[in-house]
Amino acid sequence: MAAIKKITTPLTYDQVKGLKAGDQVTITGVIFTARDAAHKILVENLKAGNSLPVDFKDQIIYYAGPTPAKPGKVIGSCGPTTSSRMDAYTPTLLGQGLRGMIGKGPRSKEVIESMKNNGAVYFAAIGGAAALIANSIKKVEIVAYPELGPEAIRRMEVVDYPCIVAIDAEGNNLYELGVKQHRAAD
Amino acid sequence: MREISTELITRTVRDLCIQAACDLPKDVEELLQKALEKETSQFGKYSLDKILKNVTLSREEQAPMCQDTGMTVIFVEVGQEVHIVGENLTEAINEGVRQGYTEGYLRKSVVEDPVFHRNNTGDNTPAVIHTEIVPGDQIRIQVLPKGAGSENMGALKMCKPAEGLEGIKEFVIKTITEAGGNPCPPVIVGIGIGGTIDKCTLLAKKALTRKAGEPHPNPEYAKLEQELLEEINKLGIGPQGFGGQVTALAVHIETYPTHIAMMPVCVTLNCHAARHKEAIL
Numbered sequence: 001m002a003a004i005k006k007i008t009t010p011l012t013y014d015q016v017k018g019l020k021a022g023d024q025v026t027i028t029g030v031i032f033t034a035r036d037a038a039h040k041i042l043v044e045n046l047k048a049g050n051s052l053p054v055d056f057k058d059q060i061i062y063y064a065g066p067t068p069a070k071p072g073k074v075i076g077s078c079g080p081t082t083s084s085r086m087d088a089y090t091p092t093l094l095g096q097g098l099r100g101m102i103g104k105g106p107r108s109k110e111v112i113e114s115m116k117n118n119g120a121v122y123f124a125a126i127g128g129a130a131a132l133i134a135n136s137i138k139k140v141e142i143v144a145y146p147e148l149g150p151e152a153i154r155r156m157e158v159v160d161y162p163c164i165v166a167i168d169a170e171g172n173n174l175y176e177l178g179v180k181q182h183r184a185a186d
Numbered sequence: 187m188r189e190i191s192t193e194l195i196t197r198t199v200r201d202l203c204i205q206a207a208c209d210l211p212k213d214v215e216e217l218l219q220k221a222l223e224k225e226t227s228q229f230g231k232y233s234l235d236k237i238l239k240n241v242t243l244s245r246e247e248q249a250p251m252c253q254d255t256g257m258t259v260i261f262v263e264v265g266q267e268v269h270i271v272g273e274n275l276t277e278a279i280n281e282g283v284r285q286g287y288t289e290g291y292l293r294k295s296v297v298e299d300p301v302f303h304r305n306n307t308g309d310n311t312p313a314v315i316h317t318e319i320v321p322g323d324q325i326r327i328q329v330l331p332k333g334a335g336s337e338n339m340g341a342l343k344m345c346k347p348a349e350g351l352e353g354i355k356e357f358v359i360k361t362i363t364e365a366g367g368n369p370c371p372p373v374i375v376g377i378g379i380g381g382t383i384d385k386c387t388l389l390a391k392k393a394l395t396r397k398a399g400e401p402h403p404n405p406e407y408a409k410l411e412q413e414l415l416e417e418i419n420k421l422g423i424g425p426q427g428f429g430g431q432v433t434a435l436a437v438h439i440e441t442y443p444t445h446i447a448m449m450p451v452c453v454t455l456n457c458h459a460a461r462h463k464e465a466i467l
Contacts, residue, residue: 178429183422
């Protein structure tokens with residue numbers, strides 16, 4: 001495996017241009033969690049002409065809902081959730097300047113087209129490896145929708161959060177390339 | 187008549203919920219270890235290595251291995267010579283879930299209404315409880331926290347008898363192919379065949395309680411499990427869907443007699459964190 005690329009937030013288009021599907025990366029800086037219910041509210045707010053509680057320009061959304069922190073810990077276990085559930089909302093948020101997403105599993109054609117148009121990247125983290133991943137999360141605060149519990153929007157400060165570029169801004173897709181390469185011949 | 191108190195049942199369910207979330211059964215871990223030895227794809231190996239490190243870390247730190255600590259599926263086998271003493275059995279079990287998820291710092295993921303009021307119940311109740319009356323004077327409780335990432339990829343087909351074995355295989359392969367990287371492969375595949383629509387889905391879930399990789403006692407079904415496992419692993423989906431040889435760790439089939447006009451098939455998937463714990467009272 002090639003050298004690990006270190007990226008820092010805010011994630012600019014210049015940084016995104018240098019990332020290719022299959023790159024192993026670590027992320028340091030601020031990321032925001034948002035999942036199903038939060039996405040629904042965000043997009044409804046935009047449709048109603050309201051401003052969002054977070055400015056997503058050049059930011060990364062992490063599709064995650066952590067377990068509660070044990071006493072003395074900043075967070076519980078916190079791995080990625082299935083990204084495709086957010087597909088219906090993602091082009092709208094990419095239109096707001098969202099630059100990166102972290103999750104697991106493939107994305108829809110519409111999302112990939114929107115990523116290409118907006119210059120965004122999709123990172124995959126290892127689904128289920130939530131205790132391991134939590135070690136890279138150093139600070140957490142709820143910034144919106146606390147009533148959603150595990151689905152509230154959290155601002156996280158991460159150091160060397162490990163993931164892989166699954167789909168780059170040119171639309172190269174590790175999920176398709178990898179599977180094609182390993183599918184047994186008929 | 188042996189008496190078993192609902193207090194004991196509550197305490198047992200509480201402990202099983204916490205143990206299940208943090209301690210992957212050894213049988214599943216061994217299959218993951220074998221998968222790492224077999225896998226040749228770069229990202230497949232990378233994923234399995236991280237998954238196994240996570241299993242060890244969660245056990246050591248008593249931290250949930252996955253943040254999705256699931257909707258709690260509970261199988262209860264009640265011996266017909268047992269007298270349950272105390273409160274309502276369902277309430278006793280839900281109280282155990284409530285205590286386990288709260289005191290164990292597990293994520294509460296259950297909403298009170300599926301459509302109109304998706305408000306979190308705040309304590310992961312109610313559990314999905316399947317009770318069965320069996321011979322004997324014991325109670326067996328199995329707890330399976332079921333994550334939604336894999337559960338969403340399950341499917342049911344009311345196959346026609348004429349579709350036969352090929353129809354079953356085709357449906358299973360189609361389901362796994364469409365699931366791709368979503369259910370956190372490598373997966374354990376639970377398949378129910380026979381009964382009615384309700385019985386069939388229950389069989390599939392019950393198949394997930396079997397010791398991981400243990401073949402069906404009937405050699406015909408054991409052979410079908412093996413064939414399906416090989417076919418699934420030829421798909422190339424691989425760990426996490428990044429491509430590779432190991433898409434499934436095991437295939438478990440459970441069957442039941444059915445009607446002359448039916449052949450229902452249900453596929454339910456468990457992610458690599460195939461959590462299950464049991465206790466016998």
